[in-house]
Amino acid sequence: MMTIFSLAFWGILTAAGAEPGPAGGAYGAPRLLVPAPDDPAIAHLSWPKIVGTADGTLVLAYSAGRGHNIGGSGPAVSRSTDGGKTFSAPRLLGRFPDDDPRYRDCGNVALGVALDGAVVLLAMAYSGNEQNTILGWRSVDGGASWVPADTTALAENKTGSVYGHVLQVPGEGLVVFGHYRRPSTPAAGIWRSISRDHGRSWEPPSVVTEQAYFEPAFTFAQGRFVGLLRLASDTQSRRYDEAVSDDLGKTWRIYPSKIAIPEGLPGRQPSPFITAAAAEPSKLYALQSIRGELGDSRGRVYLWTADANELQWQQEGLVVSIPAGGSLSDWSYPWMTPVGDRKWMLVFYAGTSRGSNSIYGMTWDPARTP
Numbered sequence: 001m002m003t004i005f006s007l008a009f010w011g012i013l014t015a016a017g018a019e020p021g022p023a024g025g026a027y028g029a030p031r032l033l034v035p036a037p038d039d040p041a042i043a044h045l046s047w048p049k050i051v052g053t054a055d056g057t058l059v060l061a062y063s064a065g066r067g068h069n070i071g072g073s074g075p076a077v078s079r080s081t082d083g084g085k086t087f088s089a090p091r092l093l094g095r096f097p098d099d100d101p102r103y104r105d106c107g108n109v110a111l112g113v114a115l116d117g118a119v120v121l122l123a124m125a126y127s128g129n130e131q132n133t134i135l136g137w138r139s140v141d142g143g144a145s146w147v148p149a150d151t152t153a154l155a156e157n158k159t160g161s162v163y164g165h166v167l168q169v170p171g172e173g174l175v176v177f178g179h180y181r182r183p184s185t186p187a188a189g190i191w192r193s194i195s196r197d198h199g200r201s202w203e204p205p206s207v208v209t210e211q212a213y214f215e216p217a218f219t220f221a222q223g224r225f226v227g228l229l230r231l232a233s234d235t236q237s238r239r240y241d242e243a244v245s246d247d248l249g250k251t252w253r254i255y256p257s258k259i260a261i262p263e264g265l266p267g268r269q270p271s272p273f274i275t276a277a278a279a280e281p282s283k284l285y286a287l288q289s290i291r292g293e294l295g296d297s298r299g300r301v302y303l304w305t306a307d308a309n310e311l312q313w314q315q316e317g318l319v320v321s322i323p324a325g326g327s328l329s330d331w332s333y334p335w336m337t338p339v340g341d342r343k344w345m346l347v348f349y350a351g352t353s354r355g356s357n358s359i360y361g362m363t364w365d366p367a368r369t370p
């Protein structure tokens with residue numbers, strides 16, 4: 001078992017200044033996937049999601065802009081057709097406030113693959129707590145081209161932020177989750193929406209809870225929804241809460257998750273990740289991010305596993321570490337997708353909150369015992 005203090009080795013070096021980049025843990029070393037562009041208007045890449053298509057193309061979606069919530073950003077995509085060895089440069093699908101002056105920024109995104117094979121992307125745009133909307137697209141050629149989707153039922157102050165997987169759910173269609181923001185009604189909580197036409201259009205949101213949470217990550221396994229929720233209060237951000245529904249979202253149980261920072265250790269937890277293992281549908285993977293200095297690290301990502309029916313989470317090992325003392329002050333939001341032969345492609349961002357951010361990642365086997 002990898003201890004919380006264990007760091008295997010320093011990872012790649014950043015191109016400028018040769019400072020230590022993100023370091024690997026028990027499963028390998030991360031590498032630079034999409035470097036921050038030279039153009040400062042789109043040099044801040046953040047909040048990535050990734051999926052794979054039937055032909056092996058990897059589609060990476062994220063926000064590209066000037067900085068963290070300072071205006072001037074949009075949803076962007078990169079593609080890999082060589083198994084994740086290389087990714088294309090950022091391609092923006094929109095930019096705010098240029099496209100619509102009501103919204104200053106692009107925020108979180110959600111990404112998935114429909115039953116017909118199309119890649120489905122949703123993104124939020126917003127201006128603080130004054131305005132918010134949800135936009136959507138479909139791609140039938142592995143992210144090479146995109147067609148807008150009808151998100152009218154979710155847009156213009158009807159929801160807030162969208163986040164995570166676009167899930168295939170038998171008997172329902174596609175399901176996506178997000179959190180409410182002001183000035184929407186309710187102004188806080190978790191919502192979900194269904195698409196019954198492969199992501200071409202989306203139904204009005206239904207409320208999961210009006211308790212304040214951010215960035216809900218959900219998966220569907222063994223006939224149930226299982227989600228990890230980031231608590232909205234900074235004083236409670238040392239754990240995730242867990243949400244479970246065994247009746248396709250009609251009713252929910254929400255309770256504190258075991259995935260938490262141990263007592264006595266510093267830090268807080270930003271956004272969660274959860275998915276069902278591709279080769280073992282009853283096995284769940286979760287990624288816990290911790291921002292907080294510990295030894296020679298200012299932050300870490302750990303792998304957790306559980307059976308989808310029992311939900312007795314166990315920490316397995318250290319995946320990524322961010323070195324203390326360097327310039328990587330803004331980082332996290334790990335996400336991953338299966339790429340075959342028990343391997344997964346992991347992505348996350350690292351950089352500075354008011355400047356350049358790059359997308360890093362690695363191919364790894366989370367089923368391998370550290």
